[in-house]
Amino acid sequence: MPENIYTIIIVLTGFALLILGLNIHEAAPFLGFVLAGAGGMYALQRGGWLLKAGELIKRTRRTYYASLALCLLAYPLIFTWLQSPYWIHVATLAGVYVCLALGLNVVVGFVGLLDLGYVAFYAIGAYSSAIFFHHFPQARWAFWLLLPATALLAGIIGLCLGSSSLRLRGDYLAIVTLGFGEITRIILTNWDTLTNGPKGISGIPGPVIARYSFDKTPGFGLPRVANYYFLIILLACAIGMAADRLNHSRIGRAWMAIREDALAAESLGINVTVIKLLAFAVGAGFAAMGGVVYSSLIGFVDPMSFTFMESAMILCMVVLGGMGSIPGVIIGAIVLVVLPEKLRDFQQYRMLIFGAALIMMMIFRPQGLIPSRRRKQELLEEEDESGTPAFEHPPLE
Amino acid sequence: MSQAPPLLSIRRLSKAFGGLKAVSQVDIELRAGEILSLIGPNGSGKTTLFNLISGIYQPDEGEVWLQDHRAVNLVGLRPHKITAQGVARTFQNIRIFPDMTVLENVMVGFHCRTQSGPLSALFKTPAQKKEEQYIVTEAQRRLALFRQLLPLINEPAKTLPYAYRKRLEIVRALASSPRLLLLDEPAAGMNPHETKELMADLHRLRESGYTLMVIEHDMLMVKGLSDRVIAFDYGQKIAEGTFDEVRRNERVIEAYLGKAARC
Numbered sequence: 001m002p003e004n005i006y007t008i009i010i011v012l013t014g015f016a017l018l019i020l021g022l023n024i025h026e027a028a029p030f031l032g033f034v035l036a037g038a039g040g041m042y043a044l045q046r047g048g049w050l051l052k053a054g055e056l057i058k059r060t061r062r063t064y065y066a067s068l069a070l071c072l073l074a075y076p077l078i079f080t081w082l083q084s085p086y087w088i089h090v091a092t093l094a095g096v097y098v099c100l101a102l103g104l105n106v107v108v109g110f111v112g113l114l115d116l117g118y119v120a121f122y123a124i125g126a127y128s129s130a131i132f133f134h135h136f137p138q139a140r141w142a143f144w145l146l147l148p149a150t151a152l153l154a155g156i157i158g159l160c161l162g163s164s165s166l167r168l169r170g171d172y173l174a175i176v177t178l179g180f181g182e183i184t185r186i187i188l189t190n191w192d193t194l195t196n197g198p199k200g201i202s203g204i205p206g207p208v209i210a211r212y213s214f215d216k217t218p219g220f221g222l223p224r225v226a227n228y229y230f231l232i233i234l235l236a237c238a239i240g241m242a243a244d245r246l247n248h249s250r251i252g253r254a255w256m257a258i259r260e261d262a263l264a265a266e267s268l269g270i271n272v273t274v275i276k277l278l279a280f281a282v283g284a285g286f287a288a289m290g291g292v293v294y295s296s297l298i299g300f301v302d303p304m305s306f307t308f309m310e311s312a313m314i315l316c317m318v319v320l321g322g323m324g325s326i327p328g329v330i331i332g333a334i335v336l337v338v339l340p341e342k343l344r345d346f347q348q349y350r351m352l353i354f355g356a357a358l359i360m361m362m363i364f365r366p367q368g369l370i371p372s373r374r375r376k377q378e379l380l381e382e383e384d385e386s387g388t389p390a391f392e393h394p395p396l397e
Numbered sequence: 398m399s400q401a402p403p404l405l406s407i408r409r410l411s412k413a414f415g416g417l418k419a420v421s422q423v424d425i426e427l428r429a430g431e432i433l434s435l436i437g438p439n440g441s442g443k444t445t446l447f448n449l450i451s452g453i454y455q456p457d458e459g460e461v462w463l464q465d466h467r468a469v470n471l472v473g474l475r476p477h478k479i480t481a482q483g484v485a486r487t488f489q490n491i492r493i494f495p496d497m498t499v500l501e502n503v504m505v506g507f508h509c510r511t512q513s514g515p516l517s518a519l520f521k522t523p524a525q526k527k528e529e530q531y532i533v534t535e536a537q538r539r540l541a542l543f544r545q546l547l548p549l550i551n552e553p554a555k556t557l558p559y560a561y562r563k564r565l566e567i568v569r570a571l572a573s574s575p576r577l578l579l580l581d582e583p584a585a586g587m588n589p590h591e592t593k594e595l596m597a598d599l600h601r602l603r604e605s606g607y608t609l610m611v612i613e614h615d616m617l618m619v620k621g622l623s624d625r626v627i628a629f630d631y632g633q634k635i636a637e638g639t640f641d642e643v644r645r646n647e648r649v650i651e652a653y654l655g656k657a658a659r660c
Contacts, residue, residue: 245519246518249513249529250507250508250511250528250529250532251515253501253504253505254505254508256494256501257505260494260496260497261492261493263453263492264488264492264494265494267480267486268506268508268509268570268573269573270477270505270509271477272477278515282515
């Protein structure tokens, strides 16, 4: 039991520090707080405490997730009470980016294909839902159908992109995907009849579920955005779980094998073409779902929200968090959404500080905040301990 | 024994890179349960032959027939299809997956013998769970062939010493339940003691029903291992027979400048 209590204490301490940090309104003290936090983490790591905490969390997985869920639930209530609903909005946005980063992580982290046009799938999701609601503003329940439908659509477009660029890898693939992202944005800007051009589409309604409208306050004094906050948390959890399950399945092993050595993977009987395409499709689907939620959250989409800068940002989240590591990518996305918000006071220095922080990260922790580690397989059976090897199966059944 | 059709028959196989005939007009027959060694100086076309059989290169001419339940021509098939037909291989310069664990490396090998797709993984269907269980159990059984690997199954493959990595690559190839195993210089870089161990391991493989085709430079290994030896030079088969026959062959002595004769 005391182990569970330690886990709860760890989670609550982290949560309290987060709330505290978000409530430091001046930028300079906030920077000091972040630096102190980084220093503290470094000291904990040097002392081996982080490793111990990691082991502890692994042993008390249930308690860990339960206390995390509790914190996520308390978050909007706390900020409503503190009268800064703005941070609920930021958290919701962070949730959207968590979905995007998890999707890109499939392509970049699991399979090792550099995709610089990932924002295109985000745009496809956001615009599909915007265009649908533009024509059928009353069909607000359709949001729940749009989520899987746009994921499917983006997945199919991902297959097309993937199949056209399969023979490319590394820099060459990056250039093709970069082009794909730009083409998508230019189409959105110029296809006036469908996308309303650079003016964008406004008035996208929120979803409805069983007469409950997402445009109303959910009660407890919570603002409207709290609806989306809970929605995106559910979606991000679902996507995170899906990514984790895929990662530790036959498909995930094939992805990783391709990343490590494509020729050896092919010689082991992996159909590299199909498995790579699958990764493109899965990543695209995750991004599109994020896009659907985003368009309803903001109520407005325009091509300028889907520039190359966004792709680069999502890629930064994946690299910063730790390529291939699901918890890492989640943390990376949150950090890269919150940090620029907090540094708003610095105005023109904002990107400079941000860039410097990324460079420092790459120097001191190139493997990312939480590097990916392969899960240990539980030993299922002990081999017999006699001298003879237990190798007796016939080669062919 | 000789009544049954050969497991593998290669006919007039040729491959040229520009003007260089890497493999030219090669015929090889291999019976099930046999260990065949390929020897020859560097650049004589042995590895190219392996790449042709396993589908990494496409031959300019010739056929590769694998006798399974029925005869299949492997020429024109993609590498993963050839593995599915029952031909597995290792590489001259080890190509294990360095960041995956030892066990996972072997689990990847089961890819073409299992079938759960992305949806069953998402919903963790009972069939998928059962298959995962099967893969883990079977992977451990194959790893048990090399007892040294067993305590290391959860270590990242890149941390293994060289000789263990070579063994891991063999076990990984075995995971696809091949009928024919192509080993490209399995003993390269091993000390005499390790080579001896490996030789015993390979004999054990043959006893459990695998057919082996081995490229090897270590003549002690070739002598101790092979039922039959084929010598290559300039992409052509220059000699074929038992080890002693081949080592007395003049063309082989010529190719090796008498090196082989001293063994």
